[in-house]
Amino acid sequence: MIKVKDLRRSFGSIVAVDGISFELGKGEVLGFLGPNGAGKSTAMKMLACFLEPDSGTAEICGADILTDPMKVRQSIGYLAESAPAYGEMTVGAFLKFICDARGIKGRARMEAIDRVVKLCAIESVYHQSIETLSKGYHRRVGLAQALIHDPEVLILDEPTDGLDPNQKHDVRLLIQKMAKEKCIIISTHILEEVEAVCTRMIIIARGKILVDSTPKELKQKHQANLDEIFRKLTEHRKIA
Amino acid sequence: MKGMMAVCKRELKGYFITPVAYVFLVIFLFFSAYLTFKGQFFEARQADLRVFFEWMPLLFVFMVPAAAMRLWSEERRSGSIELLLTLPITVWQAVLGKFVAAWIFLGIALGLTFPMPLTAAYLGNPDGGLIAAGYLASFLMAGAYLAVGCFFSALSKNQVISFILAVVGCAVLVSLGLSTTQNFMASFLPNGLVSALEGLSFQVHFDSMQRGVIEFADISYFVVLIVGWVGACGIMLQERKAA
Structure with missing residues (x-):
């Protein structure tokens, strides 16, 4: 469902993403790992058609991100790192706007909103303006926004950041529940999360893919836990 | 579409769920009425809105950039542009949607000055066509100011910078048509250039329209200005949306 081919992007002299390629199918949950500034968010922004790559391309659900970005945007749900939303709007008004923008109307709109509000447990803040929400609720509103059209592909940039342990657990359960039907990419710093939900993991540093494997395989190969493996791989990189 | x-709908609602709309409308309506009655409205002993419309170019220099500054600056500062432009909405749809919303808002502000024509009608027998032409000219001019404001709003993440640049941009476009500026320019520029610069001014085209002469040249001036600045705003955002 996702085919990434040699994606590259730099900002001035800094190369953020340096030729990454991978393929991902339905039912897979990919954990995108890497130290800060490794290029995870930039790569996700390119897949969500917010940034244009300098070279290379990607195909999502059969549509190319360069030639058919509108179709790509329709078929993905994207949660950006800061979970952006319009602070002055209430949660309800915000979700209605997202439905309007995605062309979900009438009864379908009501049902879609009902579904995601329950799914993300934001009933209690439905009438509250977004700028007054706590970080956890804010992020869950962002998640609701990404799920509202029941997309085939989900791109979530640190979906559990700022959530308390219970909420983290809930979001992980939610991802696991959706995993069979969808193709999901999540970026995270939390390695236990990768073990809990991901069927595959990619570690990137300085824009390059260092490892593309499954958490199980990786642990077997290195005979260590993910935490140690991650440190070994990315620190080694820094010194070199 | x-x-x-x-x-457009979200943006228009956005004006009214924040205090922006109310503060703007109160100040705009106060000053439009104050400047009219303080000017020669009664002394002229004529039932028309000439004095009222005469102040519009100057009033808009400050008011329209204030309505336009948040359009893109806020979006870029808060990062919500990343949400907006990863929805199935193109940059052009977003630019036009926001522009139209702000233009409708300015239309509402102009519409709320209805007590002015009512006052003139109460006092005498004003020429309805002239007043309609004045409103049309004001509305078109508001659109042109707004297009300038939109562009500068896309230029900076900081609303204050956007506002100041837009005010300066609009002020330049107005002042090119003022006789004092022309006299000054005539002292060191050739006549042809001075009249060419005069032709670029809001003031000249607005004056001829609000006198009731609706010419193709004046309407197309405003349309070209709107298309040009809104187009530049779109191009700017394509380039710098993530910056």
Whole structure:
């Protein structure tokens, strides 16, 4: 469902993403790992058609991100790192706007909103303006926004950041529940999360893919836990 | 189209769920009335709105950039542009949606000056066509100011910078048509250039329209200005949306 081919992007002299390629199918949950500034968010922004790559391309659900970005945007749900939303709007008004923008109307709109509000447990803040929400609720509103059209592909940039342990657990359960039907990419710093939900993991540093494997395989190969493996791989990189 | 409509609706609502709309409307209505009655409205002993419309170019220099500054600056500062432009909405739909919303808002502000024509009608027998032409000219001019404001709003993440640049941009476009500026320019520029610069001014085209002469040249001036600045705003955002 996702085919990434040699994606590259730099900002001035800094190369953020340096030729990454991978393929991902339905039912897979990919954990995108890497130290800060490794290029995870930039790569996700390119897949969500917010940034244009300098070279290379990607195909999502059969549509190319360069030639058919509108179709790509329709078929993905994207949660950006800061979970952006319009602070002055209430949660309800915000979700209605997202439905309007995605062309979900009438009864379908009501049902879609009902579904995601329950799914993300934001009933209690439905009438509250977004700028007054706590970080956890804010992020869950962002998640609701990404799920509202029941997309085939989900791109979530640190979906559990700022959530308390219970909420983290809930979001992980939610991802696991959706995993069979969808193709999901999540970026995270939390390695236990990768073990809990991901069927595959990619570690990137300085824009390059260092490892593309499954958490199980990786642990077997290195005979260590993910935490140690991650440190070994990315620190080694820094010194070199 | 649905994307543009969604953006437009949200933006227009955005004015009214924040205090922006109310502060803007109160100040705009106060000053438009104050400047009219303080000017020669009664002394002229004529039932028309000439004095009222005469102040519009100057009033808009400050008011329209204030309504336009948040359009893109806020979006870029808060990062919500990343949400907006990863929805199935193109940059152009978003730019037009926001522009139309702000233009409708300015239309509402102009519409709320209805007590002015009512006052003139109460006092005498004003020429309805002239007043309609004045409103049309004001509305078109507001659109042109707004297009300038939109562009500068896309230029900076900081609303204050956007506002100041837009005010300066609009002030330059107005002042090119003022006789004092022309006299000054005539002292060191050739006549041809001075009249060419005069032709670029809001003032000249607005004056001829609000006198009731609706010419193709004046309407196309405003349309070209709007298309040009809104187009530049779109190009700017394509380039710098993530910066």
